[in-house]
Amino acid sequence: MAHLEFEKPIVELEDRIRELKLYGVREHGFESELRKLEERVSTMQQEIYDGLGVWQKVQLSRHPDRPYFLDYLERIFDDFVELHGDRAYSDDAAIVSGMARLDGRTVAVIGHQKGRTTKEKLRRNFGMAHPEGYRKAMRIMEMAHRFRRPVLTFIDTPGAYPGIGAEERGQSEAIGASLLAMSRLRVPVIATVIGEGGSGGALALGVANRVLMLQFATYSVITPEGCASILWRDGTRAADAAVQLKLLANNAVDLGVVDEVVPEPAGGAHRDPDDAARLLGVALRRHLGELSQHDGAALIDGRYAKFRAMGVTQQLT
Amino acid sequence: MAWFTKTRATTDASEKRTLGLGVFRRCDECGVTLKAEEFTENLEVCPSCGHHYALSTEAWVELLLDPGSFDEHDTGLVSGDPLLFNDSKPYSDRVRATRKKTGADDAMMIGSGTVEGRPVQLGSFVFRFMGGSMGSVVGEKIARMFERAADLRQPAILLSSSGGARMQEGILSLMQMAKTVSALGRLRDAGMPFVSVLLHPTTGGVAASFALLGDVNIAEPKALIGFAGPRVIENTIRQKLPEGFQRSEFLLEHGMVDIIAPRREMRATIARVLGHLVG
Numbered sequence: 001m002a003h004l005e006f007e008k009p010i011v012e013l014e015d016r017i018r019e020l021k022l023y024g025v026r027e028h029g030f031e032s033e034l035r036k037l038e039e040r041v042s043t044m045q046q047e048i049y050d051g052l053g054v055w056q057k058v059q060l061s062r063h064p065d066r067p068y069f070l071d072y073l074e075r076i077f078d079d080f081v082e083l084h085g086d087r088a089y090s091d092d093a094a095i096v097s098g099m100a101r102l103d104g105r106t107v108a109v110i111g112h113q114k115g116r117t118t119k120e121k122l123r124r125n126f127g128m129a130h131p132e133g134y135r136k137a138m139r140i141m142e143m144a145h146r147f148r149r150p151v152l153t154f155i156d157t158p159g160a161y162p163g164i165g166a167e168e169r170g171q172s173e174a175i176g177a178s179l180l181a182m183s184r185l186r187v188p189v190i191a192t193v194i195g196e197g198g199s200g201g202a203l204a205l206g207v208a209n210r211v212l213m214l215q216f217a218t219y220s221v222i223t224p225e226g227c228a229s230i231l232w233r234d235g236t237r238a239a240d241a242a243v244q245l246k247l248l249a250n251n252a253v254d255l256g257v258v259d260e261v262v263p264e265p266a267g268g269a270h271r272d273p274d275d276a277a278r279l280l281g282v283a284l285r286r287h288l289g290e291l292s293q294h295d296g297a298a299l300i301d302g303r304y305a306k307f308r309a310m311g312v313t314q315q316l317t
Numbered sequence: 318m319a320w321f322t323k324t325r326a327t328t329d330a331s332e333k334r335t336l337g338l339g340v341f342r343r344c345d346e347c348g349v350t351l352k353a354e355e356f357t358e359n360l361e362v363c364p365s366c367g368h369h370y371a372l373s374t375e376a377w378v379e380l381l382l383d384p385g386s387f388d389e390h391d392t393g394l395v396s397g398d399p400l401l402f403n404d405s406k407p408y409s410d411r412v413r414a415t416r417k418k419t420g421a422d423d424a425m426m427i428g429s430g431t432v433e434g435r436p437v438q439l440g441s442f443v444f445r446f447m448g449g450s451m452g453s454v455v456g457e458k459i460a461r462m463f464e465r466a467a468d469l470r471q472p473a474i475l476l477s478s479s480g481g482a483r484m485q486e487g488i489l490s491l492m493q494m495a496k497t498v499s500a501l502g503r504l505r506d507a508g509m510p511f512v513s514v515l516l517h518p519t520t521g522g523v524a525a526s527f528a529l530l531g532d533v534n535i536a537e538p539k540a541l542i543g544f545a546g547p548r549v550i551e552n553t554i555r556q557k558l559p560e561g562f563q564r565s566e567f568l569l570e571h572g573m574v575d576i577i578a579p580r581r582e583m584r585a586t587i588a589r590v591l592g593h594l595v596g
Contacts, residue, residue, distance in 0.1 A: 162545030311453030
């Protein structure tokens with residue numbers, strides 16, 4: 001387990017409780033001490049997580065133990081068949097896609113995947129997709145459209161990969177084309193930002209009828225580090241930039257970009273992945289149920305109207 | 318007064334530039350010094366080496382559309398400050414100052430006009446307004462331009478020159494990518510073409526939304542066009558980028574643009590393309 005600085009007091013107390021449970025049995029009166037400690041953990045947890053600053057929440061969204069797309073996939077869905085490749089260049093492991101069942105009903109599932117071990121992180125390029133990743137996603141979306149299966153996407157990426165090969169193979173075109181493809185799907189589309197919603201590489205999976213965001217996820221036009229280096233030529237001022245960027249889930253709701261914040265277990269999804277998946281599953285089922293009432297044309301029009309309304313302008317007279 | 322006590326006439330560097338301006342101009346690319354008019358008359362293209370300097374939005378409109386045919390739409394649409402963004406200066410102050418300095422409402426100008434008699438909807442980034450960055454106003458105007466073109470069944474021409482999404486409007490700037498591209502979808506449904514003209518530079522969220530989705534993509538020579546800026550890529554991969562990387566010629570070679578047209582041929586190229594695709 002990896003811990004963020006502000007998580008340490010909680011983790012230390014929890015370790016102490018574990019020790020007591022293991023060895024304390026023989027000692028007299030350990031139960032009352034145990035109860036006291038457990039109460040302290042819960043109040044401390046409450047205090048710490050209620051008082052988290054913006055930057056600490058950004059760190060939570062990038063927590064090394066945070067559940068990734070595949071962690072949710074195995075807990076929420078059944079019968080997953082992964083489909084590989086863009087049929088043109090290669091299979092990008094930074095995006096996982098395929099068909100799966102939710103309560104017996106087939107849906108297309110597509111998400112960024114960061115990778116847990118060093119080896120897997122490298123294979124999945126830390127969740128930073130190349131053009132072929134977006135083209136694979138588009139292929140699956142268009143297939144879902146033809147077979148009338150809803151599309152559920154899961155966003156978790158620092159951004160689309162900025163590299164030579166990515167530029168040679170048309171990173172810009174791939175992202176733009178994915179936005180266009182999503183805007184034209186005749187099936188329900190639900191996007192959930194589960195971790196980092198990093199810029200165009202995130203939005204490429206985000207043109208949906210419903211956009212959900214986990215409580216400690218972020219969604220931003222640029223990374224706080226990138227923003228700080230542009231504004232102040234100093235990437236180390238990322239925490240200041242994060243405050244300015246208003247990239248938290250409640251900000252996105254206030255700005256009309258996200259429909260609903262999906263609550264996470266106390267302390268964040270990584271503290272209880274099973275419960276995090278349960279909470280997300282509840283939200284997904286509810287939205288899918290609602291969207292399934294609409295026909296294809298209404299879904300396209302609804303999606304159009306939703307994104308068409310985003311932005312704040314004033315008309316001078 | 319003795320000669321040695323004389324104070325020297327002081328000219329600072331900016332004065333020197335001003336003195337030369339309007340008379341001679343040196344090309345930063347090839348080093349040739351020519352009369353300033355020779356650059357202006359040649360549409361800001363160096364007569365010696367052909368280097369394309371930026372042409373103002375207004376000059377582009379004049380260059381591409383039939384004389385007197387331009388009718389600007391949606392003027393007076395200005396940005397809000399939804400994030401209350403404040404780096405060294407509040408965003409709302411920055412925008413107000415930029416409006417005053419540039420005489421533009423924001424970084425996008427749209428309108429109708431004709432190209433060799435054919436009615437079109439035209440949009441052009443105003444690069445001098447915060448680097449042509451796309452926030453809510455830019456996105457709104459582009460969406461209106463595509464919608465108007467779809468409703469009137471006219472082709473859309475959009476000239477891009479932009480550093481990408483406008484950071485100061487945060488996530489709302491990002492959403493303009495989805496909004497503009499969705500509106501482009503309406504134009505496609507209407508069966509009308511989109512000619513995307515890529516000028517120097519076209520990067521970030523503008524490149525990664527509509528700019529490379531033209532039915533026909535036409536770039537100016539040597540324009541920088543790409544998703545990530547060269548510095549970002551160099552910092553990521555920790556190596557120097559090859560010469561000509563992300564320039565128009567590189568994009569043509571990699572199949573991302575259809576045509577590279579020098580400025581003098583841009584109008585005729587667009588007119589010929591539209592002739593093939595419409596009516």
